[in-house]
Amino acid sequence: MFKIADRVKESTLSTGTGSVVLAGAYAGFDSFANGIGDGNTTYYTIENFNRWEVGIGTYTASTSSLSRDVVLKSSSGAGIKINLEGSSIVFCTLPADRAFIKNPDNDIESLSGVLSESGIFNKLIVKDDLTVNDSIDVNSLSATGISTESINISAHTETESLAVKNDTLVSGLLTLAPPDDSGCFIHAYRSTLNDKTVALHMNNASSPLWKLGLKSNNNHKSDAPDHGYVYGIDGSAGVAVNNNNYTEMSSSAGLFTYHDSHVLLRASSATGVYIDGKTAAYPVLTVQGAAGQSEDLQRWETSAGIICAQITNNGDFLTSGDITSASGQIFLQGGGSPVSGPTLCFTGSSNRRLGFYEKQSDEQLSFCAAGRNKIIFGTDRLHVNNEAYIGWSSSLVGEAEDSSDLNLRKYASGVMSVHITKGSTNNLGEILASGLTASGVELVNHVPVSITNRLYNDGGTLKFNGSAVSSSNRTHNSVTSNFSMSDNSDVVFMDTSSSPLNVYLPTAVDQGGKELIVKMKAGSNSGVLVASGSQTIDGESQFALKYVNQSITLISDNSNWFIT
16 A cells, blocks of 8 residues: 655665665654555655655565665656665655645646546646546536546536536536537436437527427437427426427416417416317317215306306206306207106205206197196197196195195086096086186185185175175266276266366277266366367267266277267
């Protein structure tokens, strides 16, 4: 092993050009035996009068001798041993051309031809190329080119090219500065497999675009990655499969995704979310729930988090607002059935539902409940409960029933009757069609529990509100000022004692056969009857009553009034 030590100095009496036998250390100095040790090689210097020699020798403890293996310099010339005479001084030294000298900045500089199996440096500056066959560990390194098996750099490093076959460890800042033109900072590839290369590329624009990813050839340093890369520029960044398939986030445009150069998705806080399908044979958007999905498939909420509409896990559509369309029409596909599923269904519970569906075969619209057709609208009829009747339930919710509740149904030819049960012949009342011998409305003898606003048959007497209905009772009014008769007015008594007055007749249209009576009850002023609009009274627009107790009777022919 090669070794040097401080303050190793001994004397010798050896002569000639052979090994020197050491005679002991000087006072205050150490011996070669202690400082260098048996079998170790070191630098030495021999002083013999005015002669000197610097070389490399090996110390042998058994003979206490130092060989003179290589002469580096001597007073006789390079590589030439001096001829020793008398007493000489031998000491351990470090030749100047073999020394690493630190300058005042603690740097080692101005070295050439350095060959070492390993080295540890604080700062190493190489004027040309640096080749390390094994490894190098430095805090700071500068060289035109660096080639090594592995490198560990903890601080500043400058080089135009760096070739490392194994590992590179940089604990500080690694700065890569290519020329000003567009190009790659790094290439990383497996030379034994193929030319696929991971590259970091930047162009020379004032706002440069960088890309980190794959390219096919490592020989073109100016080519940017073109597949499997990430990229960025001031204001945006993205990830790309290739130049036609990528996703990018932009501070101005938002998020967008391209597939085969087609925009699939755009999302922006300014313009919302846009999804564009490319293939007509497939859905633009599919939302698929998890196995056993219990929550909604979709929800739409206000900015306050209030749900406006939702699609449940079963596919039901719920909304808190109205369902409208631009055309003002909503179309629901027909063809359902009361049992398998109506076209449109309203439900409050599992056993209370009302549905609508279209029976296209016979052009009918059916209202169904409890799995049965309840009301059917056809082209020529209204059909209820698959029977020729309409039923009312005794319950408060007014359900249509077909068992023991009231129903209106056909009783006989030209006769509709109110029945207490579906199959009962005991009718509570009949409605007879006009034009038949038995035409009219028949009220069965019955006094209702509540007679308020009820018309009924009390033992053959027609009563309303508890009072008998008399055919002689007429609506009459006594007036002392202008008065307009309504369609229900029958008799008017005029009193003109204070002033003349006008009575305005109702329209004669649609009141054919209606009779009006107007009488001057008191007063000496005139009372005038005025026809409605362009209608007339016996051909005149007005008729005057001039005498007390004078009366007039008018009848409508459905167009005008006539005096009888």
